[in-house]
Amino acid sequence: MTRALNVQWHNLAFSAFIFHEIFDNPLEDETPQSRLKQIGMMSVLYIMHQGHQPLTLSNIVENTGLTRTGVTETVDPLVGRGLLTESFVKNSMGRGKARRFEIAPEILEKIRSFQGS
Template sequence: MASKLSDRWQTQALSVFAVREILDRPLEDESAQSRIKQIGMVNILYMMHQAHQKLTLSNVIEFTGMTRGGVIETMELLVKRGILTESLGKNSQGRGVARHFELSSRLLDNLRVS
């Protein structure tokens, strides 16, 4: 089990990684506000990941209070950057399709090395 100190280092490493990845590599036609929103979202998603919460649109909307459109827009940019991976599965009722997200293995590997 990781110590509290290593948890703290991982959180700091995540913040540095997110800032460098997003600010140093802007996407075409991307606003500064969008990049800042992505940095915040990465930190929130990591907190949810650490708490073993599923990274679904509904859970992120509930956690952040953002609109569905705002969450989708930000999550899609993080997928495009390779920070998140997306898969489709059944929703909680087992009837419709739900979008599931995970932190990319590249991101998690970077945190383990740090």
């Protein structure tokens, strides 16, 4: 299979997996709007991940145009679901702490195994 086709399959598998995880496993008191926002955020984060951009709160705000609070409200349930992992790193000025996220390695591994690559 060509590399371009592999990338397309990987993108499709990621989107389908995320959709399934979020819509089939709603959190308590979660609205459909919240679930849609989470799916959209995961799409943005996946594109940033593929572009080797750090998934920090500041970078996400810059890429989406959302406020820090808006990003936090959407990202926190994704961390709670285990779709993202969170760590704290030094901020760009090297003094404070910044939140950094990663797509959970288990998610990427499940998608790789689904593809058989």
